[in-house]
Amino acid sequence: MAIQVTPTALPEVKIIEPKVFGDARGFFFESFNAREFAELVDMRAVFVQDNHSHSEKGVLRGLHYQIQRAQGKLVRVVQGEVFDVAVDIRKSSPNFGNWVGVHLSAQNKRQLWVPAGFAHGFVTLSESAEFLYKTTDYWFPEFERSIVWNDPRIGIEWPYDGEPLVAAKDAAGKHLAEAEVFA
Numbered sequence: 183m184a185i186q187v188t189p190t191a192l193p194e195v196k197i198i199e200p201k202v203f204g205d206a207r208g209f210f211f212e213s214f215n216a217r218e219f220a221e222l223v224d225m226r227a228v229f230v231q232d233n234h235s236h237s238e239k240g241v242l243r244g245l246h247y248q249i250q251r252a253q254g255k256l257v258r259v260v261q262g263e264v265f266d267v268a269v270d271i272r273k274s275s276p277n278f279g280n281w282v283g284v285h286l287s288a289q290n291k292r293q294l295w296v297p298a299g300f301a302h303g304f305v306t307l308s309e310s311a312e313f314l315y316k317t318t319d320y321w322f323p324e325f326e327r328s329i330v331w332n333d334p335r336i337g338i339e340w341p342y343d344g345e346p347l348v349a350a351k352d353a354a355g356k357h358l359a360e361a362e363v364f365a
Contacts, residue, residue, distance in 0.1 A: 238310050245267065254296065266302075269302075
């Protein structure tokens with residue numbers, strides 16, 4: 183197999199580490215193989231959209247989700263480093279309101295599978311970062327929601343000193359107790 187899959191404290195959220203083939207010329211790895219993901223990640227997702235964002239150090243994006251047309255996301259970093267977070271916002275889940283964070287970087291080549299039903303966000307730790315992600319549904323701005331990044335009920339331990347730079351829509355995000363969540 184070309185990937186190693188490790189469950190996180192939230193069992194549906196998985197760390198995916200590719201087998202990297204490297205030599206004096208550089209390296210090669212498969213960043214996605216549907217057959218292996220179906221078998222090892224227990225995911226038969228069909229990806230419909232690829233996204234790419236660039237962020238400077240201290241930029242925090244999230245915590246985002248779509249309340250309808252929910253998206254699963256396969257995320258990775260191709261330049262720099264981020265601390266990536268998933269929050270379980272499924273009311274019926276025993277892990278409702280819990281979060282997991284993973285360092286993703288160009289160097290460690292890790293990916294994170296964030297299934298539908300989870301809010302997602304990250305903070306850039308390096309001088310800049312290039313962040314790529316595949317989604318299982320299209321972006322629908324009318325269904326997009328945001329939970330505020332520093333909600334004390336969730337208590338994410340962001341490894342960033344100082345006040346991060348957030349978009350106005352993220353600063354206006356709701357607290358989990360007031361947010362629309364999944365059943």
